[in-house]
Amino acid sequence: MLINIQFLRLVAAMLVVFYHTSSHLRSTGADQGIFFQINDAVGFAGVDIFFVISGFLIYGGLLRRPQPYLVFMLRRIRRLYPVFTVMLLMAGLTNICPMVMALRWMGFR
Numbered sequence: 001m002l003i004n005i006q007f008l009r010l011v012a013a014m015l016v017v018f019y020h021t022s023s024h025l026r027s028t029g030a031d032q033g034i035f036f037q038i039n040d041a042v043g044f045a046g047v048d049i050f051f052v053i054s055g056f057l058i059y060g061g062l063l064r065r066p067q068p069y070l071v072f073m074l075r076r077i078r079r080l081y082p083v084f085t086v087m088l089l090m091a092g093l094t095n096i097c098p099m100v101m102a103l104r105w106m107g108f109r
């Protein structure tokens with residue numbers, strides 16, 4: 001049963017990815033093709049489905065293995081913090097590099 005739920009979560013995440021790709025293609029004027037002709041409701045539904053399923057899985061895990069709230073939160077932070085740090089660094093670099101290049105182009109050193 002868990003594999004089926006994880007598959008539904010994958011489908012929900014792909015709906016969100018298709019939505020963002022579709023909106024990007026729409027903004028550039030490129031041909032969207034059949035897979036990317038997705039309206040806003042599909043992307044929003046994908047987010048809702050993903051979070052409902054994730055909450056269900058987390059709650060089920062807590063029922064199977066009861067633990068204090070602080071222990072649960074520390075485990076979640078330990079699991080998510082490395083990915084968050086990498087994402088934060090990548091977002092910072094993608095925003096700082098163009099700004100530095102623009103300042104050099106304008107004559108600032």
